[in-house]
Amino acid sequence: MSTFYDTHAHLDYPDFAPDLPSLVERASVAGIKRIISIGTDLASSAQAVALAERFPAVFAVVGWHPTNALEAPADLRADLRSLAVHPKVVGLGETGLDYYRMPSAQGGTAADDEAYRNRQADIFQQQLEVAAEVGLNCVIHQRSALEDTLRQMQPFVGRVRGQFHCFADDANAMRRVMAMGSIVSFTGILTFKNGQNIRDTMAATPLGSFMLETDCPYLAPVPYRGKRCEPAYVKEISVVAAEVKGCSPDELSEATCRAAHEFFPKLTRP
């Protein structure tokens, strides 16, 4: 059986509290030998680190999600630095920019929108700085904000790479991400009936230049669509990915795991 990794999971979410040991075991049985649990604020990042200490297959990424930006402390950097030196912390994030639901769409003013955008950019900048300092890369959450995200990362090219996670943009956007030395990853949306645009983007993405992920508990692939997602379901994503790329499961395994080790240098081999 081919080995795959879930490079983006939210194991600290309460959805998983009842059955974490069996969830990690089910993943292993399905061939999913590495799970990276992603922080969305400092508490969630600390929980991701604790899970990485508890389960050998689990690693952590520490950071603050852009949609939580208004709750962030003024300066995150000292806290993130001290978390990032942990041997099982493999990256910073998830961070980036998300303009999908702005305050003005929920009764706020244009000034509220501007404050929200500025706060997102500020904590994104802090996370890019810490990543550069500690020699790790960033897991990027980007929604309806591609231009600003690429612009803000530009000064870090050559020092910090981004994993544009849950990639849902077109092949042209993918090429711009790759031109900056960054990389994309694909979720279970790849398996959706209405996911042809994602399959087209993956078809244009060279093997070795993308990773697989679930973003669980969200985005369960077919045939689990609408249910709680979990890392074992990378298996279902990998089946469709191998079809899209016209390669064998072993070739896909080798290419996606190699991409993960290049991107997350502290991730150890199973």
Ligand SMILES: [Zn+2]
């Ligand atoms: Zn996420």
